[in-house]
Amino acid sequence: MAQLSLDSANTLEYRDTPWDQRVLGFNTNEILSINYSSDKSLSELLELFEKECRSRNVLFTVSRFDASRFELKSMMHQHGYYLAEMSFQLLKNDMQQSEFSSEKKLNLKLERPREEDFGQMQQIARDDFHFGRILEDPNIDRQKARARSFHWIEDLRRQEKEFWVIRQNERVIGFWIQQVEGASASLILAGTAEKASMLALPFWKLCLQDLQLRNVLEVRTLISSANVRAVNLYRHLEFKFERALLGLHRMRNQ
Amino acid sequence: MSEDRLKQVFADSLGIDRTLIVDGLEFNSIPEWDSVAHMTLVAAIDRTFDVTLETEDVINMSSFAAAKEILRKYAIQF
Numbered sequence: 001m002a003q004l005s006l007d008s009a010n011t012l013e014y015r016d017t018p019w020d021q022r023v024l025g026f027n028t029n030e031i032l033s034i035n036y037s038s039d040k041s042l043s044e045l046l047e048l049f050e051k052e053c054r055s056r057n058v059l060f061t062v063s064r065f066d067a068s069r070f071e072l073k074s075m076m077h078q079h080g081y082y083l084a085e086m087s088f089q090l091l092k093n094d095m096q097q098s099e100f101s102s103e104k105k106l107n108l109k110l111e112r113p114r115e116e117d118f119g120q121m122q123q124i125a126r127d128d129f130h131f132g133r134i135l136e137d138p139n140i141d142r143q144k145a146r147a148r149s150f151h152w153i154e155d156l157r158r159q160e161k162e163f164w165v166i167r168q169n170e171r172v173i174g175f176w177i178q179q180v181e182g183a184s185a186s187l188i189l190a191g192t193a194e195k196a197s198m199l200a201l202p203f204w205k206l207c208l209q210d211l212q213l214r215n216v217l218e219v220r221t222l223i224s225s226a227n228v229r230a231v232n233l234y235r236h237l238e239f240k241f242e243r244a245l246l247g248l249h250r251m252r253n254q
Numbered sequence: 255m256s257e258d259r260l261k262q263v264f265a266d267s268l269g270i271d272r273t274l275i276v277d278g279l280e281f282n283s284i285p286e287w288d289s290v291a292h293m294t295l296v297a298a299i300d301r302t303f304d305v306t307l308e309t310e311d312v313i314n315m316s317s318f319a320a321a322k323e324i325l326r327k328y329a330i331q332f
Binding site: 198201229 | 281282285288289290292293296297300307308309310312313315316
């Protein structure tokens with residue numbers, strides 16, 4: 001992570017994004033935060049960032065900001081950023097009071113993945129996931145965006161995140177990747193194979209019930225607002241919508 | 255008779271008009287038939303026809319036509 005600043009009140013933090021660079025074939029980065037005291041200083045910060053990007057030949061930048069930061073949104077548009085996607089940050093903080101049993105009992109079992117499961121998870125991520133900050137960016141080639149999803153599974157494995165899978169006829173049909181720290185869980189990436197998407201609700205309930213039994217009090221996750229099926233799933237599971245985030249991207253000419 | 259009953263189950267579970275329930279009606283083809291509604295539908299089918307659909311059936315029940323095909327396995331005639 002790196003920081004640009006005009007002074008202590010006007011700062012911009014950013015980081016390189018090798019996971020994007022890998023599939024796009026050019027330098028990429030992400031703005032992590034912007035703090036500013038005036039429109040003038042915000043504009044100066046963005047110009048400073050632009051200089052930095054050009055000096056390092058960074059052609060693509062992503063960022064995510066609270067949708068209620070109207071001035072920031074306006075200024076970033078003026079500086080060449082476009083709205084690529086919108087996400088919702090979700091929170092369920094009544095885990096111990098919730099009921100996750102289902103009227104219909106299915107023969108689903110949560111398991112840790114075997115070595116051969118990772119390839120299947122990668123295929124599901126590549127072929128059956130249609131929403132995400134890069135998948136939804138109209139300026140990114142769809143195949144490259146899919147490749148990014150494919151590689152993300154291996155990245156999360158190397159980061160030693162917690163993986164769970166469900167199977168049908170020995171094939172992985174769903175996976176759930178999370179990080180649990182004490183009483184808080186962060187759901188990083190989860191989904192089912194397209195052909196098994198009708199099992200989403202019982203699968204999600206199974207995973208949440210497991211967290212409940214581990215005395216987790218709250219679960220957070222991020223979903224695309226365009227993924228209406230996911231929105232309705234989380235609404236049904238009584239997750240709160242904490243924040244709406246705008247994904248503002250910039251593509252630069254070579 | 256069974257087809258009528260099944261149509262009613264679909265209509266009640268998905269909250270849609272019976273006229274929309276044709277063989278070609280598919281899971282995720284209308285907003286009302288999503289993964290949440292699917293489990294309501296499956297439980298209602300179990301109750302109405304006194305069967306216990308297996309996980310494989312739940313996955314394969316991707317259309318109204320498929321639902322009839324699956325119930326035929328349980329000796330429900332259409």
